[in-house]
Amino acid sequence: MLTEVHEHDGYPVNWPDFPGAWLTPPSLIASWVAELDGRIAGHIGLSRSDGGDAAPGLWSARAGVSIDATAVVSRLFVAPWARGHGIGALLMARAVAEAQERDLHPVLDVVASDTAATALYERLGWQLLATVEQRWSPEQKVAVRCYAAAT
Secondary structure, eight states: HHHHHHHHHHHHHSOOOOHHHHSTTTTEEEEEEEEEEEEEEEEEEEOOOOTOOOOOHHHHHTTTTTGEEEEEEEEEEEOOGTTTTSSSHHHHHHHHHHHHHEEEEEEEEEETTTTHHHHHHHTTOEEEEEEEEEEEEEEEEEEEEEEEOOO
């Protein structure tokens, strides 16, 4: 399904050498999949902050708490054939609930050009913290929108 999403939407922006490892980074706290009609239709992860995340630092500075008080919502995608059923919102709700059960504040980074994702986050009431530029490689700079779940 990740291959299908990448071919359809360009997500992830850079195709990982090892997709399974990309879905299960060492910082992963938990992950979930959604099913529709017996098929895997979506995925989301919840991770601890790592060096590449901008939103945890922005939120912790704004809230006056440690970065360790955040959890990063990541790797959210829904199969193109399964869109329009609210799967993205359901997965987001599950990840947020898990973060809150762990007394962590959910945050996320999203590529600014991913307008469908940003529309979902804003519709769900997430707060834009900032748009920052990240250097992903010597030849790739990317604008990233940083969000925090509503308080």
